[in-house]
Amino acid sequence: MMDKIxxxxQAKLSEAITCLTTMYRDKKFVVVSLRPGKDRTLDQNSLWFAMYKRISEMTQIGGAADARRYCKLHFGVQILLNEDAGFLAEWYRVMRHLPYETKLAMMGECHLFGPDGFPVTSLFNRAQGVQYTDRMANYFTGQGVVFADLLSEVAA
Known part of the structure; x- marks a missing residue:
C-alpha cells in the first residue's frame, strides 16, 4: 500500500498525519519520503488538456484525443529520449521498429496501456512538463493556433 498526498x-496536512498514524498503527513500520514543491500533475495536466482541445479546434488534426496522441509522440517522447537513458534504451528495444501509425495509436487509449496510453507525460518531472508545454506552444503557434489566453492564466 502506497499513498501519495x-x-x-491544513486539511491535507491533517489527512497526511492521519494516514501515517493509521499505517504505523497497522504495520509498525512505515517508510516516509518528503519533498518540497508542487506536483506537476494538476496545473500542467489541465493546461495540456486545454491546449489539446484548442489544437483540435484550430487545426485539422482531429479531436482533442488525436492532438494528445500527436503531442505525446512528437514532443513528449523526444524529451524523454534526450533526458532519460532508461527510456531511450526501452524505446529503442520495444517501440522504435513499429510503424508510425502504431506508435501514434499507442499514445492514446489502448488495451495494452489502458486509458492513458503509452506512458510519456506521466513520467515527466516538472521541468520536462514545462518543456513539453513550450514545444507544443511553439510548434502549434506556427500552425496558427492561439494559446495566449491559456498561457497567460498559467503565468498569473
Whole structure:
C-alpha cells in the first residue's frame, strides 16, 4: 500500500498525519519520503488538456484525443529520449521498429496501456512538463493556433 498526498492546506496536512498514524498503527513500520514543491500533475495536466482541445479546434488534426496522441509522440517522447537513458534504451528495444501509425495509436487509449496510453507525460518531472508545454506552444503557434489566453492564466 502506497499513498501519495500533496499537502497544500491544513486539511491535507491533517489527512497526511492521519494516514501515517493509521499505517504505523497497522504495520509498525512505515517508510516516509518528503519533498518540497508542487506536483506537476494538476496545473500542467489541465493546461495540456486545454491546449489539446484548442489544437483540435484550430487545426485539422482531429479531436482533442488525436492532438494528445500527436503531442505525446512528437514532443513528449523526444524529451524523454534526450533526458532519460532508461527510456531511450526501452524505446529503442520495444517501440522504435513499429510503424508510425502504431506508435501514434499507442499514445492514446489502448488495451495494452489502458486509458492513458503509452506512458510519456506521466513520467515527466516538472521541468520536462514545462518543456513539453513550450514545444507544443511553439510548434502549434506556427500552425496558427492561439494559446495566449491559456498561457497567460498559467503565468498569473
Amino acid at each position: 500533496s499537502v497544500n492546506c
